[in-house]
Amino acid sequence: MQSAPSYTIRIYIAGDYQDAIRAAREFCEIGACFCIQPADYVYTGGMEAGIVATLINYPRFPAEQADLLAKAERFADHLRARLFQDSYSIETPTETHWFTRRPQ
Numbered sequence: 001m002q003s004a005p006s007y008t009i010r011i012y013i014a015g016d017y018q019d020a021i022r023a024a025r026e027f028c029e030i031g032a033c034f035c036i037q038p039a040d041y042v043y044t045g046g047m048e049a050g051i052v053a054t055l056i057n058y059p060r061f062p063a064e065q066a067d068l069l070a071k072a073e074r075f076a077d078h079l080r081a082r083l084f085q086d087s088y089s090i091e092t093p094t095e096t097h098w099f100t101r102r103p104q
Helices: 017-027 065-082
Strands: 008-014 034-043 046-056 087-091 096-100
Touching: 008 034, 008 065, 017 034, 017 046, 017 065, 046 065, 065 087, 065 096
Parallel strands: none
Antiparallel strands: 008 046, 008 087, 034 046, 087 096
C-alpha cells in the first residue's frame, strides 16, 4: 500500500463530454490521471452541458501541491482550446480560480 497527502483539484468547464475524453487522452502525462464526469451547468437564464475533471495526488506518482495545480492549469487550458470555451474554473481545497479570455 502507498499513501500520499490528499489534495484534490477540480476543473469545471462547458463543452462536449466525448471531446473532453479525447482531450484528456491527448494530454495525459506519465502519472497523470483525470476523472472526467459529465455535468449540467444551470444558471440564471440558461443551461449548458459540460464536464468536471478531477485530479488527485495519486500515491503511485505523488506530487507537491504547486506541481499538481500547475498540471491542472495546463490541462484546463488544453480543455479550453479543445472544447472551444472562453472560460473555466479550477477548484482547490482552499481556493477557486476563474480563468477567462472574455473582455471584462
